[in-house]
Amino acid sequence: MDDLVTERLVLHPLSAVEAERVAAGEPEDGDRWAPGYPAEGDMVGARRYVTTCAITGDPRPFGAYEIRLREDGRAVGGLGFHGAPDEDLRVSIGYGLIPSARGRGYASEALRGLLEFARESGIARVEGDADRENTASQRVMTAAGMRLFAEDEELKYYRIAWTDEGTG
Template sequence: MGDLVTARLVLHPMTGDEAGWLVAGEPPHGVRWAPGYPTDGDVVAAERLLRTLADTGPFGSYEIRLREDGAAVGGAGFHGPADEDGRVTIGYGLVPSARGRGYACEALRALLVCARVHGVTCVRGDADHENIASHHVMTAAGMRSVEEDERVTYFEIAWTGGHGHGRPGGRPAGP
């Protein structure tokens, strides 16, 4: 699986070696980490990857890098391959210095397009009730709030019909 490239970001699929470096807190040669990277969430995703070491295809973890200078500023990805009903769960996070610039929404949109192109019928995500910024990210990317419990609000986007056509939310592909 290759990089997912957006206007300002590169979502780089993490390999087992890269996950090991991330868990060890040591960037590989030639890779620059922004201050505060990796976050605890990035380490958890890397540890999950190392536990499974399965080929998840496009449904693994991605390092979010800035296109302008290659700095790793966060992580995003899927919590595993699609289930038997074609559903996946996503997660994402940025270092504090990269927040508030629309990067999380841009990364999430790239994941949604990737999921749709690979036949996923539903993408789910969640955020603590207090994490209003994450609620805004998922809503701006086209997801909607579908349920909540005492701690978390759950969001999703679902598609029907043919796979691999158009963009999330039924919008046509294009600029």
């Protein structure tokens, strides 16, 4: 599968082998990781992807992606789908950046790229959530076009859905 490219980023679909390296935090020669990558969230996401591959097979293109800077190819975070679409063509997503890459709009740009890919792939709805205190993540989803649709004591839930008439 090809990389997804945005203005400043490359969203590289991880293979199971690459995800195992991220999960272990052990780069091989040729891996270009920025200092601090992978963060704990990246490792958790990579482990989830590796587990999904082992149980149900590789869900690519609805798997894990590494966020790389186009300018130098360094990995600064991850994002991806939490598995293949369900019968109603819905998927859920997650994302994260290392601290040194935050505050530059990379997360919103990466999420917009992934949402565009989902829409072009026939996905009907994408959902994500953020801790109530994580206003930065809430802003990322809003900036990418997702809208708050529910909340509970711990989380705020966002989604974007597409219809024949446009975004809903």
